[in-house]
Amino acid sequence: MKATPETFFKLFTSTFMLSAFTVGGGYVIVPLMRKKFVEELGWIDQEEMLDLVAIGQSSPGPIAVNTSILVGYRIAGIPGAFVSMLGTVLPPLIIITIISFFYMAFKESRAVAAVLWAMRAGVAAVILDVVIRMGYDVIKKKKALPICIMLGAFVAATLLKINVVLVIVACGVIGAVTHTLSLRKEGEAK
């Protein structure tokens, strides 16, 4: 497909609108992107889109940003990647900038403080819910290694106060090494 100025315009408006109206982050916006670019515009086929989503999810950084960079790259190369990244990043940038000015003005109000206090308890519940769900997903597979990694990482971060970045790097290395070893074992078995 040849990229014309209209392609870039369409790419920008599509990612901008998707980003501006999707509350709930990567897991909500990615299916909508698929709908837009695979079904509505027909720019990418289904199979390839799934691969792009997998790459977006396995890379560091926000999934919505990663996936839109990939879609843009697929459609119009590096310039396309930057156009769709801009489209994805601008809405939250604009909205949060406006809100943070209000936040500073409203922070002194007792009524606003009461609302925020109650919502903070709500946030604690939301995070608790996420952790229970995700933790259950890990445990129900009944594999020793992921469960050990989960418990080990929790002890390291919470009790031993080891730097979060270090914990992430260590667990990534453990995963890569054990995965490679098990592949090699499978290869030998054959």
Added chain:
Amino acid sequence: MSLFLELFISFFQIGLCSFGGGYAALPLIQNQVVDVRGWLTLTELADMITISQMTPGPIAINSATFVGTRLSGIPGAVVATLGCVTPSCIIVLTLAYIYYKYKNLSIMQGVLSGLRPAVVALIANAGLSILIMSLFKSEVFSLNLSDINLLSVGIIACCLVALMKFKKNPILVMSCAGIGGLILYFAGIIV
């Protein structure tokens, strides 16, 4: 070191090390913004997460904008956001190049298999400090039961039931909690 450079470096690290999206960035944001740099208090961070939940956009971008704006206005917001997406741009484009060349990402699968369970633990760690903050009257854990704020316990319990049993949308649940807080304020129960 200039503030802009610090902002860029901090959010570059957050962008670089947050795997899995959404809440996965939370422990890193807390680590950089609250513990290492001291740009926000834990209370302000919790408010930021609240705002993030109700507005579009990834939490990492939202927090970059929020922190950047608070520290040095719109230029700060732009610099922090740039820092946050730069690692994504570089890594994702490199992987896309490799994908179209080799279409084989086995080692990445391995890395991911180690990261997924770790991310759960790290979210639990970040969630724990927010939970403690809203349960107790101060930000430190206390064994003294009279320090527990019973109203918070009630709100958290109600929210958990709504989320887990009735599968309500988190945004709806948090909005209701906020309205509850306002009612308690006008009833004179909290001041």
